[in-house]
Amino acid sequence: MSFDLASRLAERHAAHLYRQRPLLESPQQPEVRVDGERLLNFCSNDYLGLANHPDVIAAMRAGAEQWGVGGGASHLVIGHSTPHHQLEEALAHFTGRPRALLFSTGYMANLAAVTALVGQGDTVLEDRLNHASLLDAGLLSGARFSRYLHNDAGSLAKRLDKASGNTLVVTDGVFSMDGDLAGLPALCSAARAKGAWMMVDDAHGFGPLGATGGGIVQHFGLGIDEVPVLVGTLGKAFGTAGAFVAGSDELIETLIQFARPYIYTTSQPPAVACATLKSLQLLREESWRREHLNRLIARFRQGAAEIGLALMDSPTPIQPVLVGDSARAMRLSALLREGGILVGAIRPPTVPAGSARLRITLTAAHSEAQLERLLQTLAECWSRLAEEPEHA
Numbered sequence: 001m002s003f004d005l006a007s008r009l010a011e012r013h014a015a016h017l018y019r020q021r022p023l024l025e026s027p028q029q030p031e032v033r034v035d036g037e038r039l040l041n042f043c044s045n046d047y048l049g050l051a052n053h054p055d056v057i058a059a060m061r062a063g064a065e066q067w068g069v070g071g072g073a074s075h076l077v078i079g080h081s082t083p084h085h086q087l088e089e090a091l092a093h094f095t096g097r098p099r100a101l102l103f104s105t106g107y108m109a110n111l112a113a114v115t116a117l118v119g120q121g122d123t124v125l126e127d128r129l130n131h132a133s134l135l136d137a138g139l140l141s142g143a144r145f146s147r148y149l150h151n152d153a154g155s156l157a158k159r160l161d162k163a164s165g166n167t168l169v170v171t172d173g174v175f176s177m178d179g180d181l182a183g184l185p186a187l188c189s190a191a192r193a194k195g196a197w198m199m200v201d202d203a204h205g206f207g208p209l210g211a212t213g214g215g216i217v218q219h220f221g222l223g224i225d226e227v228p229v230l231v232g233t234l235g236k237a238f239g240t241a242g243a244f245v246a247g248s249d250e251l252i253e254t255l256i257q258f259a260r261p262y263i264y265t266t267s268q269p270p271a272v273a274c275a276t277l278k279s280l281q282l283l284r285e286e287s288w289r290r291e292h293l294n295r296l297i298a299r300f301r302q303g304a305a306e307i308g309l310a311l312m313d314s315p316t317p318i319q320p321v322l323v324g325d326s327a328r329a330m331r332l333s334a335l336l337r338e339g340g341i342l343v344g345a346i347r348p349p350t351v352p353a354g355s356a357r358l359r360i361t362l363t364a365a366h367s368e369a370q371l372e373r374l375l376q377t378l379a380e381c382w383s384r385l386a387e388e389p390e391h392a
C-alpha cells in the first residue's frame with residue numbers, strides 16, 4: 001500500500017484547480033515585484049495600506065528592541081507580555097466591548113471561539129458562504145452543524161426552530177469572496193428571538209467599514225447584546241498579523257480556560273502587538289484612507305459596469321468579477337498579468353462550483369491613476385477573452 005499523491009495532483013491539474021504560490025519579491029504595496037516581474041497588485045487584503053507603513057515599521061522595530069523577538073511561551077505560562085495586554089485593552093476600547101483576547105491567527109481565533117462555546121448536544125448554524133475557518137470550526141466542535149442559505153434570515157429562522165442545546169449562529173461580517181455585507185439586523189433579531197448567540201467574524205470589515213473603522217457592527221450600530229461574540233483579524237486592514245475575539249468578561253475568561261487553540265500555542269511576537277497598536281491608531285484616526293478607498297470603489301464599479309463586467313453586490317474593497325468557468329477565470333487572470341496587473345482567480349472549492357471569479361481588491365494605497373490602468377487593462381483583456389473560443 002502507498003499514498004498515490006501523483007495521481008491526486010494530476011487530477012487537480014486536469015480540473016484547472018492546481019494552485020501555485022506567486023513569489024512576492026517586494027513589500028506588500030500597489031507596485032510589487034512578483035516572480036521577477038513588476039506588476040500592479042490588486043489582490044492584497046491590505047485595505048488601508050498599513051502593511052508597509054513607516055510608522056508601523058518603526059513601532060515594530062522599537063518593539064523588538066524593547067521586548068525581543070519571540071513570544072517565548074504560551075499566554076498561560078510566561079508568554080503574555082505587556083504589549084499583548086495593552087493591545088487587548090486597546091481592542092476592547094476600540095470595539096466598545098468589556099474585553100478582547102488576542103490570538104496569533106484568525107483561523108485559530110475562530111476554532112477557539114466556536115469549539116469553546118458549543119459541543120455535543122449543541123447546535124451551530126452558519127451561513128453557507130462563511131470563511132473556511134468558521135466551517136472547519138463548526139465541524140470540529142462536535143455540535144449539530146447546519147448551514148443556512150446565504151444571508152437569508154428566513155432560512156436561518158427555520159433552522160433555529162429545530163435547534164437544540166446552546167445555539168451559536170456564525171457569519172462573516174463582510175463575505176470574503178463576495179464582498180457583500182451580512183444582513184446583521186435581521187440575522188441578529190432571528191437569533192435573539194430564539195435565545196441563540198450571534199458570532200460575527202469581521203475580518204474584512206474592520207478598517208474599511210464604520211466611521212472610525214469599527215467594521216460592520218459600527219456600520220449597523222450593533223452592540224454586545226446583538227453580537228456577543230465579535231471576531232476581527234489583524235492581517236488584513238490592520239496590516240500586521242493575529243486576530244482577536246471581543247466580548248464580555250465571562251466570554252473572554254471562558255476562552256482563556258477552555259479554548260484549546262488559545263491555550264496550546266505560543267503567543268505572537270510582542271513586537272507584532274507593538275506594530276498593531278500603531279496601526280490601530282492610524283486605522284481609527286486617519287479617516288482619509290477610508291474616504292479615498294470609498295472613492296476608488298465607486299469609480300471601479302462605475303468603470304467595470306461600462307465594460308460590461310458581472311460585478312457582485314459589494315460596497316467593500318472586495319470587488320469580484322464573476323466569470324463562471326475555472327479555465328476562463330484562469331485565462332482572464334493570465335491576460336491581465338501579461339498586461340502588468342496581478343489579480344487572484346478564485347476557483348472551487350474556495351467558491352461554489354461554476355462561480356469562478358477574479359477577486360479584485362482595492363486599497364487606500366492605490367492611486368486614481370493606478371485604478372484607471374486596471375480598468376483599461378480589464379477592458380482590453382475582457383474583449384480578448386470574448387474573442388477566444390470557449391475551450392481553447
Ligand SMILES: *Cc1c(COP(=O)(O)O)cnc(C)c1O
Nearest residue numbers: 105106107131133176203233235
Ligand atoms: C482571512 C480570514 C480569516 C483567517 O485569518 P488569518 O489571521 O489570516 O488566519 C478568518 N476569517 C475570515 C473571514 C478571513 O477572511
